[in-house]
Amino acid sequence: MGIMTVNGIIAKSELGVTSPHEHALIDISNQYPGDRTPGSLGWDGKVSREHYDRLMADPYALRDNLMLDDEETAINEVAKFAAAGGRSFVDVTTPCIGRNVRFLKRLAERTNLNVVAACGFYTADAHPKRIAKMSMEEIADELTNELMTGIGGTGVRAGIIGEIGTSQKLYDEEVKVLRAAAVAHRRTGAPVMVHLNPWARHALRVIDILEADGVSADRICLCHLDVLLNSDDMRAVLDRGAYLEFDNFGKEFTSGSAYGRFPSDEERMEVLYQLLDAGYAEKLLLACDVCLKNLLTIHGGPGYAHVVTDIAQMIRKDRSDAEKLLSTLLIENPARYLDNPLLA
Numbered sequence: 001m002g003i004m005t006v007n008g009i010i011a012k013s014e015l016g017v018t019s020p021h022e023h024a025l026i027d028i029s030n031q032y033p034g035d036r037t038p039g040s041l042g043w044d045g046k047v048s049r050e051h052y053d054r055l056m057a058d059p060y061a062l063r064d065n066l067m068l069d070d071e072e073t074a075i076n077e078v079a080k081f082a083a084a085g086g087r088s089f090v091d092v093t094t095p096c097i098g099r100n101v102r103f104l105k106r107l108a109e110r111t112n113l114n115v116v117a118a119c120g121f122y123t124a125d126a127h128p129k130r131i132a133k134m135s136m137e138e139i140a141d142e143l144t145n146e147l148m149t150g151i152g153g154t155g156v157r158a159g160i161i162g163e164i165g166t167s168q169k170l171y172d173e174e175v176k177v178l179r180a181a182a183v184a185h186r187r188t189g190a191p192v193m194v195h196l197n198p199w200a201r202h203a204l205r206v207i208d209i210l211e212a213d214g215v216s217a218d219r220i221c222l223c224h225l226d227v228l229l230n231s232d233d234m235r236a237v238l239d240r241g242a243y244l245e246f247d248n249f250g251k252e253f254t255s256g257s258a259y260g261r262f263p264s265d266e267e268r269m270e271v272l273y274q275l276l277d278a279g280y281a282e283k284l285l286l287a288c289d290v291c292l293k294n295l296l297t298i299h300g301g302p303g304y305a306h307v308v309t310d311i312a313q314m315i316r317k318d319r320s321d322a323e324k325l326l327s328t329l330l331i332e333n334p335a336r337y338l339d340n341p342l343l344a
Helices: 049-057 072-083 100-112 137-146 171-188 203-212 230-241 263-277 307-318 322-340
Strands: 003-005 008-010 019-022 088-089 114-116 160-165 190-197 220-223 244-248 282-284
Touching: 003 114, 008 171, 019 322, 049 114, 049 171, 072 088, 072 100, 072 282, 088 100, 088 322, 100 114, 137 171, 160 171, 171 190, 171 203, 190 203, 203 220, 230 244, 230 263, 244 263, 263 307, 307 322
Parallel strands: 019 088, 088 114, 160 190, 190 220, 220 244, 244 282
Antiparallel strands: 003 008
């Protein structure tokens, strides 16, 4: 048993306060929906404080906002999570959206954090062309190799499968990757994390697909269900035994995308408290999922420490059982989910 980090296996007792879903570097600029004319503000404009209000209304307004691409900035920003008491940082960036495991090694060294790297493939629109030609078994072999041997000759092994991407429409290629993730899980014991399109309702279908290929629900984490905040959907996922992640704290976008706005942190907390009071505390994970420049503190955003500072303080203010809850949500649950029974 243990957890694979970029520096090797650690015991789950060493994990400490954990953010189970973050991105130090990422490129999701393929999702930019606006004017692609060279020289236009949306295509070539750079994120700065003067654009903060605009980007908090619509984070997709600038292509540059969809890229975390400066290593020194990333180290400085993640270090604020460490300074706030964070101990472990799970970077679920996949290779098709900018994974850089050599950088993750440097990040671990510079911040003294346990850093976990990921393997897998994001949404179909970000898949490398080769995925369409690969069989499910071939994809599973690639994931297995990155979990067991290492990524790209670095010797760094992935410690989590995902975030595996699913879109508003669940594409056949995404199902193929999900099934490959299940095979890799059976071979290696690594937990599986799935990106759900925030406005789609595929959660139960994803669980069905993974369970049919041999993944126990308690090894699955489903992400981004705190955007629609449909408590019935959430309870259905939790009743199946999967982990459910509140991972959009700090994203209070009034427009957000063509689909609609993001809820406020206060709205998220209201539903989180309902689930806690209903007895689901041991299946909930909390994260910020920083994946946009305007979420960085350098640009006026809440940063990677938002959960362990601001959200934790909200819980302390609202709940008499705050310290027990925080230990459950930030330490015990991620340790239980990430712990791999097949690691020696």
